Amino acid sequence: MSERTIELEVLRYRPEQDSEPWFQTYKVSCPEEWVVLDALNYVKDELDRTLSYRWSCHMFVCGSCGMVIDGEPKLACKAFLRDYGNRIRIEPLANFPIERDLVIVMDDFMEKLESVKPYLIPKEEKSIDQGEYLQTPAQLKAYKQYSMCINCMLCYSACPQYGLAPEFIGPAALALAHRYNMDSRDVGRKAREDTVASHEGIWECSFVGACSEVCPKSVDPAGAIQQVKLTSAIDYFTSWLPGGGSR
Amino acid sequence: MSRKPYQRELPKTTWFLRHARYKKYMLHEISAFAVAVYLLILIIGLFRLGQGEEAWAGWLSFVTSPFGLILHLIIFGLSLVHTTAWFKAVPQAMRVQRGEQFVPGPTIVGAHYVVWAAVSVFVLILAGVA
Ligand code: SF4
Numbered sequence: 001m002s003e004r005t006i007e008l009e010v011l012r013y014r015p016e017q018d019s020e021p022w023f024q025t026y027k028v029s030c031p032e033e034w035v036v037l038d039a040l041n042y043v044k045d046e047l048d049r050t051l052s053y054r055w056s057c058h059m060f061v062c063g064s065c066g067m068v069i070d071g072e073p074k075l076a077c078k079a080f081l082r083d084y085g086n087r088i089r090i091e092p093l094a095n096f097p098i099e100r101d102l103v104i105v106m107d108d109f110m111e112k113l114e115s116v117k118p119y120l121i122p123k124e125e126k127s128i129d130q131g132e133y134l135q136t137p138a139q140l141k142a143y144k145q146y147s148m149c150i151n152c153m154l155c156y157s158a159c160p161q162y163g164l165a166p167e168f169i170g171p172a173a174l175a176l177a178h179r180y181n182m183d184s185r186d187v188g189r190k191a192r193e194d195t196v197a198s199h200e201g202i203w204e205c206s207f208v209g210a211c212s213e214v215c216p217k218s219v220d221p222a223g224a225i226q227q228v229k230l231t232s233a234i235d236y237f238t239s240w241l242p243g244g245g246s247r
Numbered sequence: 248m249s250r251k252p253y254q255r256e257l258p259k260t261t262w263f264l265r266h267a268r269y270k271k272y273m274l275h276e277i278s279a280f281a282v283a284v285y286l287l288i289l290i291i292g293l294f295r296l297g298q299g300e301e302a303w304a305g306w307l308s309f310v311t312s313p314f315g316l317i318l319h320l321i322i323f324g325l326s327l328v329h330t331t332a333w334f335k336a337v338p339q340a341m342r343v344q345r346g347e348q349f350v351p352g353p354t355i356v357g358a359h360y361v362v363w364a365a366v367s368v369f370v371l372i373l374a375g376v377a
Pocket of ligand 1: 149150151152153154155156171172175214215216217218219220221
């Protein structure tokens, strides 16, 4: 197994000691097969127990280990060391407050996620005895891509709009709203509209497209937002037509 | 234990210098401005045409002057940036589902280029160039 010494420049912030973040360098001899998360785990286990970061599954599923690696929002478990040089800069996700070291405060994201009602709102509630809400493969296909989101927040870290206007609901939450709107079993589009089609919602997006470029699950939140813009613009104009809505 | 989260600010005016993809985005935005400027030049042309032969000739000599030609080249380049950037983004905003499949992105983009070429040829014929 070939090994290489890599210098990890890790952003540290210890709220009880530090007034602002600073970089600490760790030298680690790393097998090429490692991902950045392995290197961080080595630091934590062998060099410095005080280093804090989130992780869980180590296989791109849990969405916990999002961080900015050499300027790019990445899952640390998906960032292979073979793709990096001998110095790697590791920072917490951008656009979120830093709780400690690489751990960010995600309350804002959780609130926004909740605000779009990201759950099935069926036309009629069915009891379990009445069976499933059926759906064809084509109906599933319509939204499946948007249901792959693992809430890793890389898209929020990449989105300059969220950084500049923190009230923006943001890519993942809007993509998730779209996921339910596109679901044949769901009738909640109207219930979500006040939040989704507001100024803080889709209209805050200027289609930089960075969210889709960094998304590790190819959700394409930017695409979802543009699609919602299209339907909501069509809604608006048809509401002015005779018999078209309540305006 | 008391919390003291640290908030890092995104620099309001220089944020786009931080990453190549943001610079590219800015270029797209500026290209829209170039298209708007060209529209304005054309509208002024129409207006001058309405004012009579002399006014029209003045406008014509402006757009065909060396400065006018350079301006055309720059605006043409930026219009190309603008068009290609938005054509590339169309499949994201417009998904066409046929049964269990989506029409592939390149087909949708390709169709846009075909229409663009057809409209351009039509306009050139109208203008008596082709
Ligand atoms: S949309 Fe993609 S980048 Fe954003 S939270 Fe979901 S999986 Fe992560």
